[in-house]
Amino acid sequence: MATAEDLDHPATDQQLETFREALRRAEGAGARLEVRHLANSAATLLRPDTHFDLVRPGLAVFGLSPIPGRSAADLGLTPAMRLEADVLLVKEAGAGQGVSYGHTYSTTRETVLADIPLGYADGIPRHASGTGPVLLGGRRRVVAGRVCMDQLVVDLDGDTEVRPGDTAVLWGTGQDGEPTAEDWAQAAGTISYEIVTRLGARVPRLYTGSAGLTHETASGDDR
Structure with a gap:
């Protein structure tokens, strides 16, 4: 998720589709996936369609904002x-x-x-x-x-x-x-x-x- 903090950037949609295609190919080849996870902190907060089975936030776990121009308080986070x-x-x-x-x-x-x-x-x-x-x-x-x-x-x-x-x-x-x-x-x-x-x-x-x-x-x- 290289650009998930920018809702207008097309790369997130492209990465999401690439991930979905990878899942389709893996499952089509017989893989039984235990969990599927893609979303970083910004995607966890801004893009519910990237959540799949798990999310894997990093900075947000510290209670800090990964989104320029939006504070931790704006996102309901408290620095830990x-x-x-x-x-x-x-x-x-x-x-x-x-x-x-x-x-x-x-x-x-x-x-x-x-x-x-x-x-x-x-x-x-x-x-x-x-x-x-x-x-x-x-x-x-x-x-x-x-x-x-x-x-x-x-x-x-x-x-x-x-x-x-x-x-x-x-x-x-x-x-x-x-x-x-x-x-x-x-x-x-x-x-x-x-x-x-x-x-x-x-x-x-x-x-x-x-x-x-x-x-x-x-x-x-x-x-």
Whole structure:
């Protein structure tokens, strides 16, 4: 299903007919098929005629939208993954202080910086340097400077209430004001599929609730 997210694209009908022809040939040759399945996430949501005996959604199982221009909420989906980390370090910084590698970000006034122990070795996209959103201290903030291998920095804009051990949320459902995986995808110039599948093995997984929702956490102690 190369184009199932686009209802006007003819390829889906062509692929569906090809699949049906394959079924006719197999069954005509005597094959007794236990199940027939074709639909990916987009087809599961948009094309009931592709459902056959089973559907095999991927991204939609994470509660994320596979359809450009339509949010998870539009489709009745709730994101199942939440990625958070404990703040490792909080420190004051003067005006004009370069932050992270290359000093692509510099403070414009006296402020406070928070160090969060997640980096591109954990699957945080380096392309989200300077753009990746983080909920911390009740406010949405943006990654300050480059994402490092093991950490990223957030400028707290002088907020002195954030402490080491406070929880920084990179993405979740969005229902409590936190960013979503789609927000990170836009920040990194990619798709939410990549955001949720690239998390590395060293990020601990915590499965909560009867549906087995995934809760991703990271802290300095976990390293």
